[in-house]
Amino acid sequence: MAETDSRRGDTTRLTVIGSGDAFTGCGCNAAYLVDDRVLIDCGAPVQVMLPRAGVAVASLDLVVITHFHADHTYMLPMLLGARAFVGELRPGLTIGGPPGTREYVLRLLTTGYGHHLVGLIEERLRPRWLLLQxxxxxxxxxxxxxxxxxxxxxxxxxxxxxxxxxxxxxxxSGDSALCAGLRRTIATSDLMVCECTGWDAPAEGGHLWRGELEELIAAYPATRFVLSHLRTRGTVPGAIIAHDLLALDVAAPQASGPPR
Ligand SMILES: [Zn+2]
Known part of the structure; x- marks a missing residue:
């Protein structure tokens, strides 16, 4: 765990909350934190893991989800319940994602808690919904x-x-096969948290594997890679292999660096 203050100077802190793929238990399911403000995905028990990273659930301003699979979203009801009923009450959390996110999250909440508790959570949090595409x-x-x-x-x-x-x-990356949208994301990132589900062979189900990551690392030398959504752990030259609660303070690129 790095020791510098994530909000100081030009560095931004990335904390990997969950580094594992869907089923192997290699790490918690997907969730990532930017500084103490933005959460990407909520597959890990975030309400448990954030305090372990020294971050209060109440400090989140924005939660975005990449897609509607369980290993990226199923801890949302616990996070929203913790936000609504434990500690400092800070309304106005923004929840963003692809079209259908609001309906999906409310369905998760209703399935988990029933309408009465969902009404209480909405009343206390007053969530704002952000459509991303x-x-x-x-x-x-x-x-x-x-x-x-x-x-x-x-x-x-x-x-x-x-x-x-x-x-x-x-x-x-969220979960992604090798595609143009993934390449655009990498090309504009100083540090890329990229899924690497397959290790010794291509992964089924629209995922990336180690051989493709090695090609991407060579193709985008200005981008640092953190490999996550792991089925197993090993080494990949030029990449950081994620683990749960890995924290990195990411510096702003030098103005004299290569064009991005
Ligand atoms: Zn996944």
């Missing part, structure tokens, strides 16, 4: 989120870039 860029609480459509499953899937002010751009 390909080529859309939105700024919430000083963080600009850019969305790129990627190929994964039959439902909508988005990769994101997140940037605070003029700070470094951090990319998130």
């Amino acid at each position: 390909d080529a859309v860029s939105e700024t919430v609480a000083g963080y600009t989120v850019g969305a790129h459509a990627v190929l994964h499953s039959t439902g909508p899937s988005l990769a994101y870039t997140v940037q605070r002010g003029e700070g470094p751009v951090i990319g998130f």
